[in-house]
Amino acid sequence: MMDPPSCDPTPPLLSQDPGVETDDIRAALTALQQELEARDLHDAEMVRHHAQVLGELQHRVRNTAALVRAVFEATIETANSLEEVERHFCGRLTLLLRYQLPRSLGSNGDVGLDQLIRDELQQFEFGSAPGITIVGPAVYLPLEQAQPIGLAIHELVTNALKFGALAKGGAKLQIRWVVSGQRLELTWSESEVAGLSDLPLHKGFGREFIEDGLPYQIDGDTSFVTRSDGIVCRIAWPLGTRARRR
Numbered sequence: 001m002m003d004p005p006s007c008d009p010t011p012p013l014l015s016q017d018p019g020v021e022t023d024d025i026r027a028a029l030t031a032l033q034q035e036l037e038a039r040d041l042h043d044a045e046m047v048r049h050h051a052q053v054l055g056e057l058q059h060r061v062r063n064t065a066a067l068v069r070a071v072f073e074a075t076i077e078t079a080n081s082l083e084e085v086e087r088h089f090c091g092r093l094t095l096l097l098r099y100q101l102p103r104s105l106g107s108n109g110d111v112g113l114d115q116l117i118r119d120e121l122q123q124f125e126f127g128s129a130p131g132i133t134i135v136g137p138a139v140y141l142p143l144e145q146a147q148p149i150g151l152a153i154h155e156l157v158t159n160a161l162k163f164g165a166l167a168k169g170g171a172k173l174q175i176r177w178v179v180s181g182q183r184l185e186l187t188w189s190e191s192e193v194a195g196l197s198d199l200p201l202h203k204g205f206g207r208e209f210i211e212d213g214l215p216y217q218i219d220g221d222t223s224f225v226t227r228s229d230g231i232v233c234r235i236a237w238p239l240g241t242r243a244r245r246r
Contacts, residue, residue, distance in 0.1 A: 155206025
């Protein structure tokens with residue numbers, strides 16, 4: 001006669017202490033809840049980041065489109081032929097589009113002022129020409145300032161190639177800037193330019209943009225003085241919170 005099977009009242013896979021099992025379940029649920037909350041916070045942060053990036057992109061596109069339109073209209077007004085419109089506008093458009101490329105921007109989406117000036121001079125093979133002095137502290141401009149300042153430098157370089165320090169041997173060009181508080185003042189000074197007093201005073205697109213456009217674009221104060229041996233252009237503007245200095 002076989003013995004009846006033994007009956008163990010405690011299953012081997014269950015804890016003998018119900019309180020321990022309950023604590024484990026509670027801890028697991030708490031950990032799961034925390035993980036879900038962390039994911040929700042991460043998703044919300046991503047949504048905010050994407051909205052911020054989209055807003056900045058839309059703002060950049062609007063600013064660039066407005067600047068391109070203003071440049072095109074002013075180029076037509078000051079040009080004497082369609083060929084001149086094409087030549088000048090293509091050069092100005094190329095400069096504006098240059099700052100839309102990632103390689104032209106720093107890690108923070110800004111542009112070094114020193115590099116901006118040197119790049120523009122280098123476009124005309126004057127990057128390290130004798131007689132050119134470039135001095136100033138390290139300043140990084142946000143795109144909305146770099147584009148109009150870059151265009152102003154482009155116009156000054158173009159004018160110097162036609163009539164000023166870059167067209168005359170032995171002339172000098174000094175480009176200096178200083179920062180006081182949150183305000184930057186840049187001075188473009190040409191000197192020892194022979195025969196400048198014999199040229200008629202002409203207010204083309206470049207000077208109009210510097211004197212009339214920059215106050216609107218970057219809240220700048222400008223002056224443009226023609227001397228007997230060269231020009232002096234001063235541009236001062238508030239850097240704002242997005243500009244960086246080193």
